[in-house]
Amino acid sequence: MGHAFMQLNRLVAFYKTMGDPTRIRIVFLLAKGPLHGQAIAGKLGLTPPTITHHLNKLREINLVYQRRDKNTVYFYLNESVLKHQSGVLAKLADKEEVKKMEEQNSENQKVIENFFTRDGKLKNIPAQRKKKLMVFEHLIKGLKMGKKYEEKELNEYIKQYHEDYATIRREFIINHYMYRENGIYELNPQEMWAKIEG
């Protein structure tokens, strides 16, 4: 979707998951067609619990899905994810792509500079969706991954930047930067947009 920010966590999770011989072999097997657990265990010479373990890892990064037939669970490869994630790093080998990313990065920075005062306050919430998201992504950088926030605590945090904490807090939820569970707010791990470089 052409963002100046990247989901570093997802990318890392993908590569970490693939950095295991057993899982690579499973992916090669599934590329030829779906298989059930015991078939995989048999072909690889490993026990069923081990296969379950690895299929869980592969499912966490959305690389496999499953369908049940009677007692047997068939596992399928999700090819689009494979293609997409492999592509991210490949782009770095392409000078043109790198230049594009840099431009987007500086575009982003310009937006941030435009909408924030020199001492870090948000002047106003951008009307344009793209810019609005850039601003939100900037704001959530000050929040800690995995930490649970009381609504009051979150309001205080947002108020550092802008009066209308209620609107912004709501936008965080709408755009899936955070989620709420009985009154407690937390960053959405899947949506941890992190600037990759220092």
Add this chain to the structure above:
Amino acid sequence: MGHAFMQLNRLVAFYKTMGDPTRIRIVFLLAKGPLHGQAIAGKLGLTPPTITHHLNKLREINLVYQRRDKNTVYFYLNESVLKHQSGVLAKLADKEEVKKMEEQNSENQKVIENFFTRDGKLKNIPAQRKKKLMVFEHLIKGLKMGKKYEEKELNEYIKQYHEDYATIRREFIINHYMYRENGIYELNPQEMWAKIEG
């Protein structure tokens, strides 16, 4: 190079290495141009020893190289490796490519069946280079990675398959499946061709 066999180890090493946030960030930094160690450490907020550690890992998979200027070492990204390794898994998302691999696999199997007797002896050494390599790759599967072989021991192993152990032993060296160091033979780690599936 269109082999039915893959360097599983190398592929896994690549993904394992990239499965770390610090190293991904280093790669993103270097994609924009070379940098020296302390610059990287500064940009990422880590200490120099940590950076050295990660650059070693990245060098092991050939993803970076370095050039020295006075006291400062500049690190460069090796783009072709990045492109190539990213491509391997991406191919699995493409039905056509998978079919090609399967065909090569079965072609390979046919060659093995043609040149070996039913009880596993090698009938003769193929004249055609491509087939010859397939046969050698089949033979070295019985050797252990990392183990050091006396010449006599290696001869014995080859003799299981074929009389002319001297020729075959020499071919192992010529084609870089093994290397020799003062009389001791060992599989070349870089050339451990492993069949990916069970």
Add this chain to the structure above:
DNA sequence: TATCTAATTAGATGATAATCGAAATGGGGC
């Protein structure tokens, strides 16, 4: 309901690895 089978969970073990502070290395400049 009893039983079979495939899959999963739980728990244990052994191995690998990210990071840091402190110390060592090694080339450059004076």
Add this chain to the structure above:
DNA sequence: GCCCCATTTCGATTATCATCTAATTAGATA
């Protein structure tokens, strides 16, 4: 020859993880 500086090595710490065996779940069949 001596000091400076970027880099590297060493050792310790802490955390993660692949794999197994044993036990459990749960759907299907009879």
